[in-house]
Amino acid sequence: MATQFTISEAEILEMSSVLQSHRVTDTVAQVEGMLQQMTDVTLNIAVTGESGAGKSSFVNAFRGVVDDAPEAAVTGVTETTREATAYSHPSARNVILWDLPGIGTPSFQSSTYLEDVGLLKYDLFIIVTSGRFQDYHSALAKSIMQAEKKFYFVRNKVDQDLEASAKRRIKQALADEDVLNSLRTDCEKNLRKGQAEKSQVFLISCFYPQRYDFAALQMTLLEEMEGHKRHALLLSLPNLSTAVIQSKKEALASGLWKRAMAASLSSVTGAHTRTHSIIPNVMNTLKSYQQTFCLDVDSLQRLASFTDISLEELQKEVTSTFGKELSAHTVEGLLSQAASVQPMLANQLEKMVPILGTIVSGGLSFVGSYFLFNSALKDLSQDGERVMQKVFLGSLSKHTD
Incomplete structure (x- = not known):
């Protein structure tokens, strides 16, 4: 010293x-x-998307919690979230992630979805998807923008996309980077069709948060957050990059x-x-x-x-x-x-x-x-x-x- x-x-x-x-x-x-x-400030982050996209797994990964931990959001291959459920961060209790029901399910139709889940109480939205882009993704993004809320589009399970592509690689000769670029371009193109031109797309795997775009998502959230809420978010983040530390x-x-x-x-x-x-x-x-x-x-x-x-x-x-x-x-x-x-x-x-x-x-x-x-x-x-x-x-x- x-x-x-x-x-x-x-x-x-x-x-x-x-x-x-x-x-x-x-x-x-x-x-x-x-x-x-x-x-004292509270940051409310809404995690939404279609059923089975991995919303609950994203909530857990963002909080640094494994899916089978006592404090984890319930995950499964079928829709497990019936109502908006709050999960506070293990060491930053003023950061709350809300696991929202899947859009497009019988109980939550896209036309009234945001009203049903309580749009105004959330500071920002994370739209989580996997598989093919759907029309309700664009509709959801557009509705969030009209409400003057920020959203971030997350394409989950890209590790599975890469594994599936590897089985066809002899014919297609695609590198991992090509596959990821194709996924990103497809999401961006469809979001633009839905008039969400300024949206950003992040490719992630909730099972491997150290890979892909999870760290980039962290830094983007920080760059666009202000004041005490930015401070609260920053202190809650897992250390996925030197920039965050x-x-x-x-x-x-x-x-x-x-x-x-x-x-x-x-x-x-x-x-x-x-x-x-x-x-x-x-x-x-x-x-x-x-x-x-x-x-x-x-x-x-x-x-x-x-x-x-x-x-x-x-x-x-x-x-x-x-x-x-x-x-x-x-x-x-x-x-x-x-x-x-x-x-x-x-x-x-x-x-x-x-x-x-x-x-x-x-x-x-x-x-x-x-x-x-x-x-x-x-x-x-x-x-x-x-x-x-x-x-x-x-x-x-x-x-x-």
């Missing part, structure tokens, strides 16, 4: 403008309120001073002594970082269930102290080490941000928390990339066997 760091001028100005009160209790409430706004790191870093401020001021308002009351707050933040980068035991266990890689093998890729099981003793040692790194910066901060000067060791406590969280984001993002690479190589090896 000998690395030197500085707090940007923009962050100092933001702190100064926000923390006007000299009353510690008011400041704590203000900072905690800002953090709470980011977690780096986006998580940047998003968490943007709110880092608030986390550090809340932790350092908890040492004053806490019921325990200053030395110990900061520890639970810091531990909670570090554990939330572990979950965001999918490195906590539950997340790794879900990932192990999704792949042929054991939990123990995945845990070996987590090499940082921050990625391990955290104890109060470990966190206290890390915090003490971090707090001693730059006492001069603490003194400068107390002059520039008056609220810190009203607290004995307040600036030093803030610097220690800030530095600790900053180091954790760097190390955990690297752990996340190693785990992702392990899964990717395992998936590639299995695919080529």
Whole structure:
């Protein structure tokens, strides 16, 4: 932890403008309120399409849950969803995927489908299909656009399409890329016929989310989402690409001073002594970082269930102290080490941000928390990339066997 760091001028100005009160209790409430706004928002994602397309499997894959897990959406070869069913993300409860009934079934005809499932309560739609493009896909896309909602068209089960094509490959001499391009072109052409010109098509397999367009779908959703809902979506995503991991790191870093401020001021308002009351707050933040980068035991266990890689093998890729099981003793040692790194910066901060000067060791406590969280984001993002690479190589090896 000998690395030197500085707090940007923009962050100092933001702190100064926000923390006007000299009353510690008011400041704590203000900072905690800002953090709470980011977690209070709810993102509702509707997953729709025809019966048997794999909507429930998509809900599970998006949440990083295998189909036979206790918290999984029910899947099957026949229509298993009779009514809109909500499934919250295992570690981001404010992200909810709605498994909608299949369009075109006797109970849900295309003409009244969106009204029947409650169109207005969803933030965006994922249209999942497999097999041939149908007229009701175009009608559904057009209706969603008319309601000024965003939708994304997902062609599922492309692994099965590739396997079927391979049986005919001697005659057709088609490479995998040719097959996938043909599928994409067909979907895009039919969507244009239905006046959904701006629609994007993603080719995926819910059984192999590390392949094909699943990661591209993630990044597209992020690029087109705004504000706190984008933040909620980002923190819920599985690590399917380096871009997602780096986006998580940047998003968490943007709110880092608030986390550090809340932790350092908890040492004053806490019921325990200053030395110990900061520890639970810091531990909670570090554990939330572990979950965001999918490195906590539950997340790794879900990932192990999704792949042929054991939990123990995945845990070996987590090499940082921050990625391990955290104890109060470990966190206290890390915090003490971090707090001693730059006492001069603490003194400068107390002059520039008056609220810190009203607290004995307040600036030093803030610097220690800030530095600790900053180091954790760097190390955990690297752990996340190693785990992702392990899964990717395992998936590639299995695919080529």
